[in-house]
Amino acid sequence: AREAEEAGPVTPGTLADGTPISLLANLGKPSDAADAVARGAEGVGLFRTEFLFLSSAQAPTIEQQRTAYAELLGAFEGKKVVVRLLDAGADKPLAFLNDAHEENPALGLRGLRALRASEDILREQLTALAEADAATSADLWVMAPMVTTVEETAYFTTLAREYGLRTAGVMVEVPASALLADRVLAHADFASIGTNDLTQYTMAADRLLGSVASFQDPWHPAVLRLVREVGAAGARTGKPVGICGEAAADPLLAVVLVGLGANSLSMAPAALADVRRSIGQHSLEDARRIAEAALDADDAAGAREAARTAAQK
Numbered sequence: 577a578r579e580a581e582e583a584g585p586v587t588p589g590t591l592a593d594g595t596p597i598s599l600l601a602n603l604g605k606p607s608d609a610a611d612a613v614a615r616g617a618e619g620v621g622l623f624r625t626e627f628l629f630l631s632s633a634q635a636p637t638i639e640q641q642r643t644a645y646a647e648l649l650g651a652f653e654g655k656k657v658v659v660r661l662l663d664a665g666a667d668k669p670l671a672f673l674n675d676a677h678e679e680n681p682a683l684g685l686r687g688l689r690a691l692r693a694s695e696d697i698l699r700e701q702l703t704a705l706a707e708a709d710a711a712t713s714a715d716l717w718v719m720a721p722m723v724t725t726v727e728e729t730a731y732f733t734t735l736a737r738e739y740g741l742r743t744a745g746v747m748v749e750v751p752a753s754a755l756l757a758d759r760v761l762a763h764a765d766f767a768s769i770g771t772n773d774l775t776q777y778t779m780a781a782d783r784l785l786g787s788v789a790s791f792q793d794p795w796h797p798a799v800l801r802l803v804r805e806v807g808a809a810g811a812r813t814g815k816p817v818g819i820c821g822e823a824a825a826d827p828l829l830a831v832v833l834v835g836l837g838a839n840s841l842s843m844a845p846a847a848l849a850d851v852r853r854s855i856g857q858h859s860l861e862d863a864r865r866i867a868e869a870a871l872d873a874d875d876a877a878g879a880r881e882a883a884r885t886a887a888q889k
């Protein structure tokens with residue numbers, strides 16, 4: 577909170593018609609908080625907790641975790657901070673949690689699936705988060721990665737609430753959970769769309785494989801149509817829908833995502849200023865029209881071009 581005062585008041589993100597859109601930061605470690613605040617982040621939309629686990633041969637203790645989470649939450653007093661539970665596997669393998677012999681690790685025991693298979697690690701992480709939450713005054717939201725089914729959603733949110741964590745949601749980064757977003761949101765307090773993995777799974781193209789990199793484009797209308805499903809489900813259920821994949825950092829795509837129903841955008845702090853400027857140039861009605869143009873294209877390049885043309889009108 578002190579850093580926020582020093583940097584001046586954070587102005588909330590708004591569309592040209594005054595509609596608020598929270599502009600949040602993606603962070604990978606607590607020490608990144610000051611820079612995010614200085615760049616105008618209203619809070620944290622994705623705190624990746626893997627940093628605590630990647631450097632060691634075994635899981636960190638509850639106390640080590642509590643210290644790190646309290647440092648993060650302490651930097652955002654009164655602000656929203658979305659902490660993602662450990663997302664191990666695929667592009668983020670962990671020796672003590674993942675089976676190195678999976679042939680298709682992106683389709684394997686990763687994210688919530690891996691946590692559930694080692695529930696002690698999940699419970700320890702929830703314990704540490706609840707303790708850090710009790711000791712600080714940020715608005716802590718917790719979310720699970722790689723959630724595919726309604727049953728997994730209910731499992732995670734029920735467990736998180738058992739630990740006294742008030743706001744529990746899921747990442748939507750698999751087409752199955754995007755298509756059933758209304759059912760998912762019946763059990764979750766919010767959804768946050770991870771466009772990096774959602775693109776990988778929609779386009780059936782490994783995000784780590786250079787030879788298929790051209791498929792990894794979140795502008796693809798197939799990806800945008802899935803985002804539309806989630807946005808519509810959010811509007812129907814009155815639950816917040818955010819974006820925390822790289823797509824939110826693209827100033828024009830950010831407008832499209834808002835037009836599809838996102839109420840918050842989380843990104844690398846360096847992208848905040850450009851996205852703030854871009855969304856400020858369009859009303860919600862405009863953003864919806866620009867999104868419609870993008871949805872109507874055949875491919876990613878066509879969607880980008882259609883949105884660019886629509887944004888100039």
Ligand code: PEP
Binds near residue numbers: 624663770772822
């Ligand atoms: C995503 O998949 O879009 C996401 C935000 O998570 P990560 O990049 O950490 O998998």
Ligand code: MG
Binds near residue numbers: 770773
């Ligand atoms: Mg992901």
